[in-house]
Amino acid sequence: MKALKYSRQRESIKEFLADRRDHPTADTVYMNIRKLYPNISLGTVYRNLSLLASLGEIRKVSCGDGVERFDPNIVPHYHFVCRECGCVQDIPMEPLDGLETMASKGFAGAIDGHTALFYGVCNACRNKEDQ
């Protein structure tokens, strides 16, 4: 395997992501990093996000809207997706232990992980509707 060299672009992507709880898309990352490094390219953002994800430093999250999101929290957890605004939030709940064993019953294959997505309308959207 190849050695990893320092890059301030990668570093700033990591730092930017670390503070975010909203699971930004590659484009959001790009738009924000550009404030600091106006010449950074979208390709570089994608390359680094992929790299960081494969290193296990961040996590790629698919929420079914055709765009990948990135999460600095690598501890297993569930997500909520708002049907109206599409925002993604963490669910304050421990992942169910033993769910994989349960799912394995009568299933032809070896299960070793799971994710869950919850759907609904976020509070911000509900407040808007009330008015």
Next chain:
Amino acid sequence: MKALKYSRQRESIKEFLADRRDHPTADTVYMNIRKLYPNISLGTVYRNLSLLASLGEIRKVSCGDGVERFDPNIVPHYHFVCRECGCVQDIPMEPLDGLETMASKGFAGAIDGHTALFYGVCNACRNKEDQ
């Protein structure tokens, strides 16, 4: 709203999907329907799959591989995704009742649905490795 008119293309898409347990992609549907209607276009396939999904006759399934899949089974259920070949299978397990209530605890928003994806290696792939 607009009235729905019969189309043999849509009908054949529905029939094709009805027999499948493997959650085909739009392209797979297209390739297969073409055997019957060689002039059908990919756009028509996409339009009808979207329409059928919005009518609730089929279900769009996102499995995190950047491609949408389509499922004739509209009853809520969980899916398994093979890490090696990417195949998608149904999990023989009832969706957990009360999971949404559990997830709602301490969460800012109204939850009214959920999906779950299980990961692992399917039997077909495991058998290949053994040899």
Next chain:
DNA sequence: ATTTGTGCAAAAGCTTTGCAAGGAA
């Protein structure tokens, strides 16, 4: 000096859409 990372632009996938022609009601 060597090897990795970047910026730019082009290309690649998947999906959607505009439009004129065809088909159902």
Next chain:
DNA sequence: TTCCTTGCAAAGCTTTTGCACAAAT
């Protein structure tokens, strides 16, 4: 006739990639 659906092609979006140059070791 009226309105829906189709085929075709173009466009849209997100993501990946080739390449020459820049930066790190």
